[in-house]
Amino acid sequence: MSPSQTFASQHFDEYCVQKAAPAGSSAYYALRQAPAARQAFLTALFALRRELEETVKDTSDPTVGRTKLAWWQKETAALAAGQPSHPVSHALVAHCDDIEAEAPMLRALVAGFEMDLDQARYLDFANLTRYTERVGGAFASVVARVTAREPARAHEWAGPLGNALMLAQFVQELGNDARHGRIYLPIDELRRFGVTAAELINRKYSPAFTELMRFQTNRARDSLQTALAGVPADERATQRTLKAQAAMALALLDEIERDQFQVLHQRIALTPIRKLWIAWRAARKR
Template sequence: MPAVPQPPISAPQNFDEYCAQKAAPAGSSAYYALRQAPASRQPFLTALFALRRELEETVKNTSDPTVGRTKLAWWQKETAALAAGQPSHPVSHALARHSADIESEAPMLRTLVAGFEMDLDQARYLDFPNLARYIERVGGAFAGAVARATARQAQHADAWAAPLGNALMLAQFVQELGNDARHGRIYLPIDELQRFGVTAAEIVNRKYSPAFSELMRFQTNRAREALHTALAGIPAAERPTQRTLKAQAAMALALLDEIERDQYQVLHQRIALTPIRKLWIAWRAARKR
């Protein structure tokens, strides 16, 4: 199979701009969350978010699993090259430029790519423990890297940041259920669908029902409780350092409330907060002790 072309490499001064456009366009939740971080760390965090978006788009925008695996294999090589100080992609260049020790993040980089590789191997999960393996790779591991970027004691960040990253993934599954189904993936465990009497076909065909509402109430409550628990688990000394993660969590909680008020109508539309509301929520959450 011929090599899968990658995006052209921009001039060095455009690496940061590329990452900002990829990860945090104006008005997006990521835009407001990243703006809460210290100015000196925003470029690195934006590059991290851009990497995650690159991997996510690789999976979602590729209909042929073989092509998807080829692209992710390229990313595995690229993240190894990045850790070795030989980046070639704009996002990798930005990460290398803004990290004092990108080699130390090599395990996270491998875990993140491996997490998205799971999307090419399965589109459904039998139960929550199986889904948790995916969540921990694409959510928890990533949040650990975000936390380390600004933490006072980076070596301990994974213990309290990973649960928050996992909780953010649960909230994302609620918001993106309809969109994910259109891409052939349902991140709600099969045994939970069966428990509430909802079929995958009903989700794909955007069929609402009392049973679906009960299923989504359960999913929403679980995500909300996980977010509150994870936020409470951030050590007091680290709360001032974690403005980006706290802003993300606050916007996720507000969005879950909005989805609940809209009676879980997430199959045919993507419910979102307005930019001005995101700005206010992110600003307030970032400064909350």
């Protein structure tokens, strides 16, 4: 590798770190648990996901969002052909032994985010699950494949874990999502608990809201615990990043519950030192 190539690689890697895993973030501590040889590629994957999230969630015009996602579809084809143009794409190519083999899964991930441009509300949990599977489950499967003993089977157990991580994210980000016009709680569940979308957007707390969030938190927690238990025994040592993410998500759900689900006006988070300890311990748990 020439000096110029070395400099370029460092530049792309730094971009991915700043985009996906700045110091102190949950992603930062989760990625640090991965084998050193795979951290750069995993960081690039997390950066790609962040790019796609920003594309759909920070774009008010769906037409613009679709145009940007179409660009990313072309970019995944280009990187598979060895002609990347985006810093994240350059990093993916630089750190993946067979990027062409991963390209179909990357394109599927891009396609999954199109759902955010089609709808901002979900009628029931079955509809919401289709979204979490295409975004959360698909991403966790890609991440799991990087270090799995049997990459071809990773989706069987990583998919449910990715879905569960999304459910936990919906609890934490409820207030921020609502302020941006997105509510990832099923409409029929809002009705069941007597909470309106307007109350979420206007940050109105109530006993009904508390019970709604207790239900959402318990479901996310149960889903995480069930998904973790479903990781095969011979894969648990290979999945340090996903295990760290799940452990931090579980701890955060407990923190949110202790704070009486006050998530509409603030973003509750764990301290960096607590994230470090939780991630380190979870990554080494068999």
